[in-house]
Amino acid sequence: MDTKNVKKTKRTNTAKVAAKSSAFNVNLSKLKIKSMDDYEAIHQKALEDPAKFWGERAKSLLHWFKPWEKTLEWDFAKPHVEWFTGGKTNASYNCLDRHIDGPRRNKVALIWQGDPEDDVRIWTYQMLYDRVCRFASALKNLGVRKGDRVVIYLPMIPEMVVSMLACSRIGAVHVLVFAGFSASSAQSRIQDCEAKVVITSDGMFRAGRVMPLKANIDEALKDCPSVRRVIVVNRTNMPTAMKERRDIWWRDVMSDRSLNARLPAVQMDAEDLLFILYTSGSTGKPKGVMHTTGGYLTYAAHTTQLVFDTREEDVHWCTADIGWITGHTYGVYGPLLLGGTTMMFEGGPRWPDPDRFWHIIEKYRVNTFYTAPTAIRLLIRDGDEWLEKHDRSSLRILGSVGEPIDAKTWNWYRDTVGDGKIPVVDTWWQTESGGILVSPIPYVTPLKPGSASLPLPGIDVEVLKEDGKPAKVDEEGHLVVKNPWPGMLRGVFGDKSKFKENYFSRFSGFYLSGDGVKKDQDGYLWLQGRLDDVINVSGHRFSTAEMEAAFNAHPAVAESSVVGMPHSVKGEAIYAFIHLKEEEKPTDAMRSDLRKWVRKEIGPIATPEYIQFVESLPKTRSGKIMRRVLRKIVSGNIEDLGDLTTLVDVSVVEALVTEHELLTGRSSLS
Ligand code: WT7
Numbered sequence: 001m002d003t004k005n006v007k008k009t010k011r012t013n014t015a016k017v018a019a020k021s022s023a024f025n026v027n028l029s030k031l032k033i034k035s036m037d038d039y040e041a042i043h044q045k046a047l048e049d050p051a052k053f054w055g056e057r058a059k060s061l062l063h064w065f066k067p068w069e070k071t072l073e074w075d076f077a078k079p080h081v082e083w084f085t086g087g088k089t090n091a092s093y094n095c096l097d098r099h100i101d102g103p104r105r106n107k108v109a110l111i112w113q114g115d116p117e118d119d120v121r122i123w124t125y126q127m128l129y130d131r132v133c134r135f136a137s138a139l140k141n142l143g144v145r146k147g148d149r150v151v152i153y154l155p156m157i158p159e160m161v162v163s164m165l166a167c168s169r170i171g172a173v174h175v176l177v178f179a180g181f182s183a184s185s186a187q188s189r190i191q192d193c194e195a196k197v198v199i200t201s202d203g204m205f206r207a208g209r210v211m212p213l214k215a216n217i218d219e220a221l222k223d224c225p226s227v228r229r230v231i232v233v234n235r236t237n238m239p240t241a242m243k244e245r246r247d248i249w250w251r252d253v254m255s256d257r258s259l260n261a262r263l264p265a266v267q268m269d270a271e272d273l274l275f276i277l278y279t280s281g282s283t284g285k286p287k288g289v290m291h292t293t294g295g296y297l298t299y300a301a302h303t304t305q306l307v308f309d310t311r312e313e314d315v316h317w318c319t320a321d322i323g324w325i326t327g328h329t330y331g332v333y334g335p336l337l338l339g340g341t342t343m344m345f346e347g348g349p350r351w352p353d354p355d356r357f358w359h360i361i362e363k364y365r366v367n368t369f370y371t372a373p374t375a376i377r378l379l380i381r382d383g384d385e386w387l388e389k390h391d392r393s394s395l396r397i398l399g400s401v402g403e404p405i406d407a408k409t410w411n412w413y414r415d416t417v418g419d420g421k422i423p424v425v426d427t428w429w430q431t432e433s434g435g436i437l438v439s440p441i442p443y444v445t446p447l448k449p450g451s452a453s454l455p456l457p458g459i460d461v462e463v464l465k466e467d468g469k470p471a472k473v474d475e476e477g478h479l480v481v482k483n484p485w486p487g488m489l490r491g492v493f494g495d496k497s498k499f500k501e502n503y504f505s506r507f508s509g510f511y512l513s514g515d516g517v518k519k520d521q522d523g524y525l526w527l528q529g530r531l532d533d534v535i536n537v538s539g540h541r542f543s544t545a546e547m548e549a550a551f552n553a554h555p556a557v558a559e560s561s562v563v564g565m566p567h568s569v570k571g572e573a574i575y576a577f578i579h580l581k582e583e584e585k586p587t588d589a590m591r592s593d594l595r596k597w598v599r600k601e602i603g604p605i606a607t608p609e610y611i612q613f614v615e616s617l618p619k620t621r622s623g624k625i626m627r628r629v630l631r632k633i634v635s636g637n638i639e640d641l642g643d644l645t646t647l648v649d650v651s652v653v654e655a656l657v658t659e660h661e662l663l664t665g666r667s668s669l670s
């Protein structure tokens with residue numbers, strides 16, 4: 001009797017243990033940081049032996065078809081960076097295949113909330129896998145091969161994720177172009193990467209309204225000879241012109257019964273290109289930032305785990321559009337690599353009411369929420385009552401990204417959205433970094449409102465003054481990184497020299513971020529905004545040179561200068577100084593025409609806040625516009641304009657100040 005019982009108990013225990021360990025077949029082992037001592041120790045270890053640290057991370061977070069031969073090879077002076085050389089892996093395989101062989105098969109991979117409240121799609125890993133395989137198979141049939149570029153110009157609909165993973169499954173390079181960009185912005189990106197296929201939709205929903213999208217592609221493709229096919233998702237049912245032999249509906253592509261619903265993923269080299277994403281630099285032309293397979297994926301999974309403490313049952317919501325790097329890394333790759341549930345939202349925060357975000361958090365019981373300061377500032381203005389209506393008790397971590405978050409906004413986020421109970425992680429990074437570089441470890445790093453705190457383990461950040469010497473405590477300098485990390489860009493598409501020129505030449509041997517920063521006595525980093533001619537409007541990056549080029553292309557404009565103006569919601573707003581041609585009149589009609597023009601040239605997100613017509617611009621004797629003066633004028637900081645002796649005509653400045661005050665209705669001295 002006794003023996004029987006013992007045996008029985010034993011069996012049950014063993015069965016339980018076995019069931020537990022096989023509950024999820026992929027064990028994505030966690031890096032445990034439970035205290036600041038742990039953080040310090042791991043940070044030191046990672047700096048001392050990066051190959052060991054990142055090698056272990058890459059091995060535990062990803063499936064490799066073949067192990068790498070060399071973990072890391074680098075020289076910032078050249079610059080040259082390679083990670084996991086010789087290793088073989090695949091993004092789509094890591095996001096899907098390894099999860100569907102076990103119980104995660106039926107776990108929700110993607111929750112999609114459409115702009116209309118009743119438009120919801122919930123896909124399990126198996127369902128996503130099926131769609132990705134079939135679409136990948138269709139892309140192959142359309143002639144897409146390894147290394148070919150596919151431009152994805154879609155609103156926030158699940159087909160975006162299917163397209164990305166289908167591309168990576170067959171080794172094609174995805175190039176997302178934010179759907180808020182104009183036809184002409186889309187065109188220059190399609191031309192630059194020489195895309196073979198473009199994926200778009202008939203139209204898009206925005207705050208209950210329907211807007212065309214495919215029409216932009218028709219316009220763009222008037223001069224894009226590389227494009228053979230356009231695949232069109234029917235999102236809105238709007239009348240849409242289809243060009244014969246070029247355009248094909250998504251549903252027709254997918255209804256082909258011969259598509260392979262189990263298409264095997266291609267084995268990619270770790271350093272094979274995974275995607276290109278265009279971003280604005282200090283020049284007029286956007287740069288195609290290149291990210292490769294093994295390093296990017298390792299870094300996406302690693303940072304998602306560290307910063308969002310991903311748990312099996314979590315619902316993770318990153319509000320960024322997938323067309324930006326934040327959406328790539330923390331909306332798609334990071335969560336899916338970890339077998340998580342990611343939430344995708346098609347609409348905006350204030351439609352139909354200003355509680356849409358809080359409503360969604362309550363509806364799906366979101367656990368980790370990641371958004372931008374500009375959205376938070378917008379919602380603060382609507383008042384706390386919109387928030388109080390909703391249960392937010394599911395939230396465990398609040399993240400911020402895209403621009404500096406001021407202490408006031410930070411405090412509201414923590415105290416009102418998070419009821420003062422949960423940490424706010426202010427995460428600093430860039431398109432080029434692939435993933436977060438500076439951020440608190442939630443529940444571990446002591447927080448200071450307004451500071452992104454400390455670099456993540458293994459990231460060696462330094463603050464350099466203009467002369468290249470390290471800045472002192474609280475002294476502003478350039479944020480640079482001393483060592484490579486797996487998620488960093490590997491170059492600028494089609495332009496070898498740009499990689500060096502943009503990131504490694506200002507301070508030899510360092511990666512230049514372009515951001516200003518101060519380090520306090522505790523080593524905490526306080527981001528100060530860009531130091532180059534990049535402005536950050538609502539977390540979106542614009543090059544002033546690109547904007548000026550757009551204005552200068554207008555037939556009435558002689559010359560222009562664009563600067564960022566501090567703005568209470570957007571962070572920065574676009575302020576344009578326009579010098580019209582002799583025969584043109586500076587009227588309100590002209591102003592609205594110029595606004596329309598820029599919206600068309602770049603996109604609605606680039607709409608200038610102010611257009612100031614000027615008689616002349618402040619120029620030095622060598623003919624350069626003194627932008628520093630313009631920046632000071634628009635920020636209302638005219639008491640200290642600095643040295644003006646090199647200006648040809650100082651009286652120009654006075655006129656500019658007066659005109660600025662008239663236009664904005666404020667005194668620059670107030
Ligand atoms: C620039 C990068 C990285 C995701 C979104 C933007 C600014 C980003 C922060 C932050 C202060 C920030 C920087 C950076 N930025 N996050 N937490 N605090 N500034 O990507 O379009 O490549 O822009 O955004 O200026 O250089 P991006």
